[in-house]
Amino acid sequence: MSKCNIYCSQHSKTERDWEITPDGRVWPCCYYANAWDKRLATEFGQFGETLFVINDDIFWGLLQQEPDFNNLEIHSFDEIINHPIFQKHIYFEGWQSDNPPAMCVEECKIEIDTLTGNETTRAEEGKAWSHSLDGTPLLKDK
Numbered sequence: 001m002s003k004c005n006i007y008c009s010q011h012s013k014t015e016r017d018w019e020i021t022p023d024g025r026v027w028p029c030c031y032y033a034n035a036w037d038k039r040l041a042t043e044f045g046q047f048g049e050t051l052f053v054i055n056d057d058i059f060w061g062l063l064q065q066e067p068d069f070n071n072l073e074i075h076s077f078d079e080i081i082n083h084p085i086f087q088k089h090i091y092f093e094g095w096q097s098d099n100p101p102a103m104c105v106e107e108c109k110i111e112i113d114t115l116t117g118n119e120t121t122r123a124e125e126g127k128a129w130s131h132s133l134d135g136t137p138l139l140k141d142k
């Protein structure tokens, strides 16, 4: 997959927000938390978000090798959020790499409206904003 621009509304260089599922697992945002919650869904439409985790070689590989890496019953919150997967792959290094996380690409890849020139993402549909490449929001509209 080629390099792409991702705008994350949950994690900037200075601030990071996390989701915790009822089973005590820490996730970078609701998309990942929902994907985990729906992993046992039997209806294909509900299972869709989980596919974006499965299609992420790096993150899926980690979940296979260390299924409790983000489990608060096993690790402290600081240990979990400092894991390389959250410090590199699902963060700026990963977003700007040749192999960005599939979930982040699907939900938060920047699309440019060909008519207005406004930038938006699927997650931010209906809104329009500009941002710097380090993730700092700049303007709501051009």
Ligand code: SF4
Binding pocket: 006, 007, 008, 009, 010, 011, 028, 029, 030, 031, 032, 090, 103, 104, 105, 107, 108, 123
């Ligand atoms: S899917 Fe990725 S880029 Fe989008 S909000 Fe979640 S962590 Fe951020």
